[in-house]
Amino acid sequence: MSNLKIYNSLAREKVDFVPIEPGKVRMYVCGMTVYDYCHLGHARVMVVFDMVQRWLKAHDLQVTYVRNITDIDDKIIRRAAENKESIAALTNRYILAMNEDAQALGVQPPDHEPRATAYVPQMLSLIGKLEKNGLAYQADDGDVNFSVRDFQGYGKLSGKSLDDLRAGERVEIDSAKRDPLDFVLWKSSRESESDEVKWASKWGSGRPGWHIECSAMACDLLGEQFDIHGGGQDLQFPHHENEIAQSEGAHGHTFVNYWMHNGFVRVDNEKMSKSLGNFFTIREVTEKFDPEVVRFFILRAHYRSQLNYSDVHLEDARTGLTRLYTALKDTPPDADPLDWNENHALRFAEAMNDDFNTPGAIACLFELATEINREHSPVLARQLKKLAAVIGLLERDPQVFLHGGGSVDGLSDDDVAAQIAARTEAKKNKNFALADSIRAELLALGIVLEDKPGGLTEWRRA
Numbered sequence: 001m002s003n004l005k006i007y008n009s010l011a012r013e014k015v016d017f018v019p020i021e022p023g024k025v026r027m028y029v030c031g032m033t034v035y036d037y038c039h040l041g042h043a044r045v046m047v048v049f050d051m052v053q054r055w056l057k058a059h060d061l062q063v064t065y066v067r068n069i070t071d072i073d074d075k076i077i078r079r080a081a082e083n084k085e086s087i088a089a090l091t092n093r094y095i096l097a098m099n100e101d102a103q104a105l106g107v108q109p110p111d112h113e114p115r116a117t118a119y120v121p122q123m124l125s126l127i128g129k130l131e132k133n134g135l136a137y138q139a140d141d142g143d144v145n146f147s148v149r150d151f152q153g154y155g156k157l158s159g160k161s162l163d164d165l166r167a168g169e170r171v172e173i174d175s176a177k178r179d180p181l182d183f184v185l186w187k188s189s190r191e192s193e194s195d196e197v198k199w200a201s202k203w204g205s206g207r208p209g210w211h212i213e214c215s216a217m218a219c220d221l222l223g224e225q226f227d228i229h230g231g232g233q234d235l236q237f238p239h240h241e242n243e244i245a246q247s248e249g250a251h252g253h254t255f256v257n258y259w260m261h262n263g264f265v266r267v268d269n270e271k272m273s274k275s276l277g278n279f280f281t282i283r284e285v286t287e288k289f290d291p292e293v294v295r296f297f298i299l300r301a302h303y304r305s306q307l308n309y310s311d312v313h314l315e316d317a318r319t320g321l322t323r324l325y326t327a328l329k330d331t332p333p334d335a336d337p338l339d340w341n342e343n344h345a346l347r348f349a350e351a352m353n354d355d356f357n358t359p360g361a362i363a364c365l366f367e368l369a370t371e372i373n374r375e376h377s378p379v380l381a382r383q384l385k386k387l388a389a390v391i392g393l394l395e396r397d398p399q400v401f402l403h404g405g406g407s408v409d410g411l412s413d414d415d416v417a418a419q420i421a422a423r424t425e426a427k428k429n430k431n432f433a434l435a436d437s438i439r440a441e442l443l444a445l446g447i448v449l450e451d452k453p454g455g456l457t458e459w460r461r462a
């Protein structure tokens, strides 16, 4: 297979992926804060980086994948108090729920899922190094903070100067911090707090700040420098900026070679938030839709683009996935490996190597489905199944999926209109990969589109 290119958020461009150690990849992804059920944004992070690690493995790379669990945090402490239960009871319950959600979405378990509470000694040692290097100080309120002014290169991930970043922050006038952008490494505990949220340290009893958790766990499990660090776009600043400052400040060299960020999830074109009432947990969505449809919906968009959730988009995804499963129907499985020299597989790999262009790869799956339907070729059907399995799709018995899935033949004029609208929107957002994928899906369903001047799209049944 040819070379993989990755869009590196730090370099702000697509670059060739070269692992530090030939044949091996070390990858860290920021995981969940476990005080509630996972929502669609979490589903996207889990599915996207599952796809990434699967594709790295398809390159015969030996992947060590770490996705942490934040099990100590102000929100967790508050929720446990509200529920009148221990922190361990609360977090264990939601860790179980998260694992169930991940499994339903076809997400393979990471190699390590470290819990922050098990890494406090490593965090304290890292804070000690930062203090020794003149980058951490204990403030009057007892908190130990990171001093951003003393770290050369703070802001390099965001591409902003300290002044720009300060202008975007609300300045806390009476803060004990030396700079409003300084962030807490060790939060000093109050008398009233329970022993469950206190650890002893040379700075007094307290608990770790969120950012130091990731620096410490990543270093302990993957080393001071590793290949890929991923997470949602919303974590780029300040969380990942702060991880860089801590890790590079403590060790004096590069922390991560490739930074990857997935785009936001929007609901009906609005930001998903609890206050807007358009907030969905994975459980709510999978009550209405097969979890594999949700996975397909996530992968059908490029990981860096915004993902717009609506029932229409999910129904559209169900139609597409049903079409693919229908092409597999009646094909007996075989034990032969996937043929990477076959024409669709070559183009699938080319798309995936172009910064994990899953919409391009999925378009190849639809082209295969079209040929299978035309030629009734079991060879191609087996190729489709194996190719889709590379990104964790079509791995179930087609009859089982189709029994519960939607009908392919029932694509109404309204369905077609909805798909054309989705494609027009994708083109407007310059998401041409998604637009092409929708066109290919419709073609696989026997719907031919013709773009007319003025942005109009006409269609006919082939």
Ligand SMILES: [Zn+2]
Binding pocket: 029, 030, 031, 214, 239, 243
């Ligand atoms: Zn993190």
